[in-house]
Amino acid sequence: MNSISADRPQTVIVTDPTAKVMFTGETVSLACDIRKGSGWRYSWSRNTQGRLESLYARATESQQKHILHSVRESDSGEYLCQGERGQNPVIQSFPGTLVLNVSGEKPWPVITQNPPSGEIYTGERVTLSCGFGGDPADWEYLWYKDILRHTVPNTDSSRTDGSSFTISSAALAHSGEYRCGAARGRKPFYSVYSDPLTLEISEVFPAETVTLRCVIQGSSTDWMYKWYRDGQELPVDKADSSSVNGDTYTILSADQSHSGLYTCRGELTRRASVHSLIGSSATLSVRGGKPKHVLTQNAPSRVMYTGERVTLSCGFGGDPAGWEYLWYKDPLRHTVPNTDNSRTNGSSFTISSVALAHSGEYRCRAARGRKPFYSDYSDPLTLEISEIKRLNNISSMISISADRPQAVIVTDPPAAVMFTGETVSLACDIRKGSGWRYSWSRNTQGRVESLYARATESQQKHILHSVRESDSGGYLCQGERGQNPVIQSFPGSLVLHVFGGKPRPVITQNPPSGELYTGERVTLSCGIGGDPAGWEYLWYKDTLRHTVPNTDSSRTDGSNFTISSAALAHSGEYRCRAARGRKPFYSDYSDPLTLELSGEND
Known part of the structure; x- marks a missing residue:
């Protein structure tokens, strides 16, 4: 027995997000809103091509909302909800309807700029707007500059407001590529990123138009x-x-x-x-002088070898927007032309395979504007190219220079003798050039064994953790750089000696042991009996729990502990030990040395 009241309430369907068009992948909530009365039970149906289909078996109070997760185009259509309450009679509301439109593509925002695109100078105000050309309801807008990892933060000079991003006073740092995106919903649904819009902020220099x-x-x-x-x-x-x-x-x-x-x-x-x-x-803002560019070199090596690749970059620490770069070699009359193996690209000049003819002084400058405004010339940068000799019998084309650099192995700790348990670092040091790839090998009873599969830049150091006597032997390192030809250094070698026990230091006394009186000066020395390099010395008195502190009358200095004016309190048993390395390796404690102080000798 259904009953229809004269003031029968109207049902309204409310969407979240509150938009006319949804997009595939969004989560859409349809809520059945009846403003009059309470205790309603809700039923949902969908009109598909004139056929009404119930979405639930019966009306319940828990069905006020109908959730569509990750909607598709096939979810488009007319949705109806109706409320009912009571029993015999059942009171019904007027049904509410809503036509849901689901678009098959994610929205693609577009950035517009005000003032319109053109040259923008430092200090100007510029606003970027992110728009869909459709329903903007409920979208939160996100702005990105240059990279898409982090959104652009609000600062004193730039701020987001809804779909707009405003730079109140443009600076050189604001130059770059801007993109926007948008998100909506509790479980955010994201649009695609807009195409980039490039802002070029220009400084003004004297004599420019x-x-x-x-x-x-x-x-x-x-x-x-x-x-x-x-x-x-x-x-x-x-x-x-x-x-x-x-x-x-x-x-x-x-x-x-x-x-x-x-x-x-x-x-x-x-x-x-x-x-x-x-x-x-x-x-x-007009600057006080012309900009002067600075030349940098990659790889930053004073001497290059024939066949290597080198790139020179021209920069002045300001905004590069709108500049055209000019390159000169030796005289300033003519710019450097592009050739098969040397080419300019923006602010860079690259020589893909250097030859002796590329030796010389290079300068750059830049120009911008329809009536060109020129920067000052950079200071010169000198390229020195060394000739190499090719070893034709080596298939990988190894090249050896007449001034081939020498590799040297440097140890840490810097000692000729190591002890079992120590951590030892071997570093391959090549003082000339850069971009070296390092290889390591070991000579064991006349047999050379490679320690790594191939040479890499990350292998400059070879670390031996907790060395043993079996790690003793000859170690070799060599550097190589470039490709076809590969340039090699002379190999460096080092013989590593590892002793099987911890060193035990010995304490000596000056003046030699005998009766000491208060007021006398006495120095204790801690000796390892081998290579003292890299050791830090620790002193103990009576107990091994605490090291002896420096005071006004007693002080440590390297391997020495000096009492400048002995007192009765300095009597006791003294021991020392030593440590070295970043992860300290400790020697054994020395045997004790006893100091006996007597009162003044009358």
Whole structure:
């Protein structure tokens, strides 16, 4: 027995997210909202091509929401919900309906820029907007610069607000590629990333030509523009308008006097009383001198070998946007041409296979603008190319230079003798050149055994943990760099001696043992009896729990412990031991030496 009341309430379906269009993969919540009464039981159905299909077996109070997880296009359609309450009679609400549209592709946002794309100078305000061209409801917008790992944070000079990202005062650091994305829902559903928009922020240098454009919302072709610097109107005769609408102000040769805040406003030519609001503004900062570029070299080696690859980079620590780079070798009359084995690419100049003819002094400078503005020349960088001799009988084409560098093995700790249990580091040191790959081998009874499968840059050090006597022997390291030809260093060698027991130091006394009196000076020395290199010495008195501290009258210095003015309290048994290495290796304790102090000899 169903009953229909005269004031039968209306059901409304509310979506979360609250959008007209959903996208495949989103989670969508449909809520059945009945504002009148309580105790409703909810039923859901779906209209598929005119056929009404129930989504639940019966109406229950727990079914107020119908959740669609990871929706697909096939979930599109008309959804109906209705409430009922009571028993005999059952009171029903009017049904609520909603047409759900599911799009098969993720939304693709688009970035727009205001002012429109063009040259932007330091100090200007610029706003980037992220838009879908569809329903913006419930989206949270995310902004990225250069990399997609981290979102752009809010700072004093840049801030996000809804779908906009505003830089209030552009700086060189704001140059870069910007992307945006959006997310919505409790379990976030993400759009794809937008295509990148590149911001190029330019500094102004003396003698450059600068053009500013006045942007007025809803501007008319009938505007006449006025320009102001720091609030003072600029005379018309100094404005060189380069556009039909007269909306540009051009500084032909900038100097520091042109620095300041530029603003503009429009006035209708046929209605002089009608003025626009203040238009766009820009803070212009003119630097005190021309930029001077700095040349760097990769690999950073003074001497290169024929056949190696080298890249020179031209930079000035500022914004590289808009610069074209020019390269010179020896004289400054002609730029360096591109050839089969040397080529410029942006701010880089790469020689893929150096030859003796590439030796010489290199400089660079840069230019930008339609009427080119040139930077100063860089200081010179000298390339020295050494000739190599090829060993034709080696299939991998190993090359040996006349001034082939020598590899040296350096030990840590820096000692000729090691002891069982110590950790020993062998480092392959090649002082000339860079980019070396290191190989290690060991000579055991005349048989040379490779310690690694191949040479790599990470193998500069070979570490021996907790050495044993069996680790004694001859070790060799060698460096190689480049490809076809491979350039090799002379190998370095070292004979490692490992002793089977811990060293036991011996204490000696100066003056030699005998009766000591208060006030006398006495020095105890701790000797290992072998190579003292790298050892740190520890002193103990009576107990081995604590080391002897430095005081006004007693002090350690290397392997010595000196009492400058002996007192009765200095009487006792003294021991020493030694430690070395980053993870300390300790010697045994010495045998004790007893000091007996007597009162003054009358």
